[in-house]
Amino acid sequence: MEYIQVKKATIDDLSATQRIGRETFFETFADSNTKEDMEKYLEDSFNNSRVIAELRNPDSSFYIAWENENPVGYLKLNTGTAQTEQQDQKALEIERIYVKSSHHGKKVGQLLYEKALEVAREKHNSYLWLGVWEKNPRAIRFYEKNGFIAFDKHIFKMGNDEQIDIMMKKEL
Structure with missing residues (x-):
């Protein structure tokens, strides 16, 4: 694998942020959802x-993993x-970690997670939390491996489809 560099995105990275967001979300969920909902x-999520x-x-930040x-x-x-959801001042939410399928298993997700952990420590957050689709066992295993535990569930609106996300948390 080439060297991966994680950089904070700025407004100058609008196009790259939209492109990687659309590509990775589509790769991850297109087979499990209708074309219309996707x-x-x-x-709705990636318009200008x-x-x-x-x-x-x-109160939001994006980090992009770059390979060259x-x-x-x-x-x-x-x-x-x-x-x-939480809106707890002691918390940092990981709203999204997505990696191109071509880079699954190459530690890109781990690098992005480690960036989230670094940011949480810099901000003196007490815990990290996230929602992960109940039908995404790969992501659930990833978060469990990194010390997250389930604590609740919530609805995630995917187009017009209401899906269940498992809410997970990691104390720092």
Whole structure:
């Protein structure tokens, strides 16, 4: 594997952030969802105005894993009111860790997770939390391996389909 570098995304990375977001989400979930739900989610989540607002939000941050000039994965973190559910000032939410399928098993996800852990420690957060789809055993195993435990469930809206996410937490 080539050298992977994780860099914080800025507004200048809008196109790369959108591209890696769409590509990795589609690769991960297209086979398990309808075409209509997938198209709706991708448009709602990765349109220009939404991603620009997220990149400019001081309580959210994106990190892109680069292999040379190619984005191969990314991480989205939220604190404060940007958190999708908890909104606990002591918490850091990992909203997304996605890696291109070509790079599964190459430690890119682990590098992104380690960046989240580093940010949480810098911000003196008490814990990390996230939601992971109950039908994504690969991701659930990844988080369990990294010390996360399930503590609740919530609804994730995938297009028009309501799906169940397992909420997981790791105390720091």
